[in-house]
Amino acid sequence: MGRKRDRASGFGLLPRMEARPWSDGKTVSYRYHPIAGKPVALGTDKRAAIQKVLDMNGSGQDTGTIDELWRAYQLMPQWIRLGDRTKNDYKVYSEKLLAVMGKVSARLIRPADIARYLRVERADAPVRANREIALLSNLMNVAVERGNIDVNPCKQVKRNLERPRTEAPEPEELAAFIHWLKRQGQQREVIALMAEFAAMAGSRRIEFLHLTLPQIDDGKSVIRLMRAKQHGGSKRTENVNITPAMEGLVARLKALPRPDGCLTVFVTRNGNPYTDSGFSSNWQKIMREAIEQNIVSRRFTFHDLRAYYTTQHKAQYGTLPELHADGSTTAKVYDRTRISVRKGLG
Structure with a gap:
């Protein structure tokens, strides 16, 4: 009969460590599996076992510091499950x-x-x-799981007040901006079409940055996307209905020049898909030029186009679009309606 599994005793261990519950139901021993060689017994003290592994790998001198927790965090399953963009953001937050x-x-x-x-x-x-302390909180959770500390101190402190953005481009200004972009060459026309798509479909940039032609289903008049922020391990697709107003946009997307055999809709001048960082740098440069040339009166982010879509959707259909599992999040973050309308008494 195999050894009884005890998942709880394995929480917070370093990679290649194993927890081995004893038959008495109380004691747990630990061992380490080196890449080459037999397993190494570590005893029954969890903290001491972790320390032994760190010493064996030459990283025990700063055990329990934030530096060491950051290195350990990047080897753990919770890090692996993160999206690439979140990982890149965390790496930036870690610097300061x-x-x-x-x-x-x-x-x-x-x-x-x-x-x-x-x-x-x-x-x-x-x-x-706030973002940096959110990362620190994740590292402190690792320390709690490993037994280095008992309580995560980050959870006892209020974050700085954040004021949600209240601006979204007006339809006339957005139209002028897109028209201006399209007159500046093929590559900026691609970015103009990306902005137009974001404004009409309401999708996050990361959700359509690598959009492919097969995702555009003409037969069912939908564009199939994958929601970027998934929770609870579930996967959720989003079907954006192609309205009559979007048909012209879809035709222009399909007509964009791309290398033979390439199925990606939005490509760079080299025929490669855009990277998120590359697109962001390009957008910042474009926005600076648009302000200098008085094409737009104030700066707006690419993500503000999602707010534009939400606000226009409410004005056109009378309801907010389904962007989040909790509709109150959509209302709080993306509805930037400036005028509230209600009926008076009859």
Whole structure:
């Protein structure tokens, strides 16, 4: 009969470590499986077992510091499950966080230290500070699971106040911006069509950046996309109905020049799909030029086009689109209607 499995005793272990519950139901021993060689017994003390593995791999000198927790986090299943964009964002957030707290042991960080980081160390970037502390909270959870600390101090401190964006481009201004972009050459015409698609379909950029021709189903008049933010391990597709107003846009998307055999709709001048970072840099440059040339009166982000879609959808159909599982999130984040309309008494 095989050994009884006990998933709880394996939480927080380093890669290649194994928890082995004893038959008494109370004791758990640990061992390490090196890439080459026999398993190494580590005893029954979880903290000591983890320390032995770190020592064997030459990383025990900073055990429990934020630097070490960051390295360990990037080897864990919760990191692997993250999307590529989230991983890249976390790597950016880690730079300032590690510069300030990297050498500090998790055991020494108090809620007051978290508050100081948010309000003093990063007073010039309060929103970015929130994202950095969110990453720190993930690292502290690793420390809790490993037994380094008992409580995550990040959960005891309020984040900086974030004011949601309230602006979205007006239809006339967006139309002028797209028309201006289309007159500047083939590559900027591609970006103009991406902006037009975002404004008419309401999809996140990451959801259609690598859109392919087979995803455009003319027979059923839908564009099939995968929702970027999935929760609970579920996968959710989104079918965007091709309305009569979108038919011209779809025809122009299909007519875009692309290399023979390439099925990607939006490609660079080299015939490759856009990367998220490459597109972002391009968009920032375009927006600066549009403001300098008075094409738009104020800067708007590409993500604001999702808010534009939400606001126009409400004006046209009387309801908000289904962008989130919780409709209140759509209303709070993306509805930027400036005028509220209600009936008076009869």
